[in-house]
Amino acid sequence: MASLRTVTTASTTDRSSPQWHDAALTWVGDALARHGRRITGPVQERVRPWSLVWQVPTDAGDAWFKANNSGTRYETGLLATLSRLTPDAVLHPLAVDPELGWTLLPEGGPSLRDVLAGGDDRVARWERVLPAYAELQRTVAPRAGVLLDDGVPDHRPERLPGLLDELLDDRESLRLGQPDGMDAELHERLRAYRAEFGVLCRRLGGTGIPATVQHDDLHDGNVFAGADGYRFFDWGDASVAHPFGTLLVTLRSVAHAAGLADDDPALPRLRDAYLEAWTDRYDRATLREAAHLATRVTTVSRALSWRRALATDDPARAEYAEAVPGWLGELFAPVPI
Structure with a gap:
């Protein structure tokens, strides 16, 4: 876990590195496995200065991974809290790591x-x-x-x-x-x-x-x-x-x-x-x-x-x-x- 923290708490530009990618993909795969799911194909990536988002294909529909930058990292903990306080009004995360600013969400349906x-x-x-x-x-x-x-x-x-x-x-x-x-x-x-x-x-x-x-x-x-x-x-x-x-x-x-x-x-x-x-x-x-x-x-x-x-x-x-x-x-x- 120490090596994971070292890789993932680096700057946003490091998200393009193979080491960061592999660490994040391992985290996503482990989180999905805890829900009886597995990754079935390559992720589709969208990067903005404030976050990186992956669309992750799985054997039970897509999941969505989000990595926030330091300025918006609080979103991860906020979403976890909202899912407890207002469970019918937000998606329930499959996994969160507030320290890293990582969230894994299920598919939410049509916008x-x-x-x-x-x-x-x-x-x-x-x-x-x-x-x-x-x-x-x-x-x-x-x-x-x-x-x-x-x-x-x-x-x-x-x-x-x-x-x-x-x-x-x-x-x-x-x-x-x-x-x-x-x-x-x-x-x-x-x-x-x-x-x-x-x-x-x-x-x-x-x-x-x-x-x-x-x-x-x-x-x-x-x-x-x-x-x-x-x-x-x-x-x-x-x-x-x-x-x-x-x-x-x-x-x-x-x-x-x-x-x-x-x-x-x-x-x-x-x-x-x-x-x-x-x-x-x-x-x-x-x-x-x-x-x-x-x-x-x-x-x-x-x-x-x-x-x-x-x-x-x-x-x-x-x-x-x-x-x-x-x-x-x-x-x-x-x-x-």
Whole structure:
């Protein structure tokens, strides 16, 4: 095991080495054997700066191996915890190693994207998906401290102003003065905005809605839509945060895919379908105000998740480098809900 740890805790670029490949394949094979399965062919590989994913053919259907980089390694432990707390809403891993950031998952069935490609009504389908996701968040909220102890990033409203300050001081991540980076004018505008941003975060935290797991990249490619319900996956951007920040990416992705304008009534309809889960404790006006605030401040969360994802020396990170300054610039974009 010592040699395995030596190989597998090295940098992301070492994942291309035969030694790393052999160690990972041995781990996958051993994990499958414990479930009475065996590998039946070569793996299909997809590599991104933040993770490596293998599609592994077995005698009982495909399995999926994921190796996270150091910035997103917490996803492994988070998924194991979610599978205990919300067993019907995520896949149950076949094996996990939180120290290495390795996960082996079974096949999850068709994605929501696959289903929608078949002609389903996109908005109507999301009206069913969002309440299921909201229930996951509500179930996890009382255990949010456990997630923090396990290393899930802390993006609660009271933490975001300090995190924004850190980002604005991180010249490398912002790529200040570079063609794909933040220009000096926007940088100064964001610095001047810090006090107002702090006010927004305090207002959001003051609603009393508890922090919980926030996927932060919930779109139709990250939801399985099987006959037995919806399961949510790919938690590499997740944090402990105000739950309603989810709506930032989700509503944008729905609007983009469906060709909806910012003022389309379908968007507040989806927002309200999601918020319904909290109406037993909060009035609708409070919930809508919180959703408006959360979708504004969560642009900082998105910038932070991209900074973690790109915390690697993989040369391919340059392809995505504009994401950190780009999401910070979105702080000034109109909020349609």
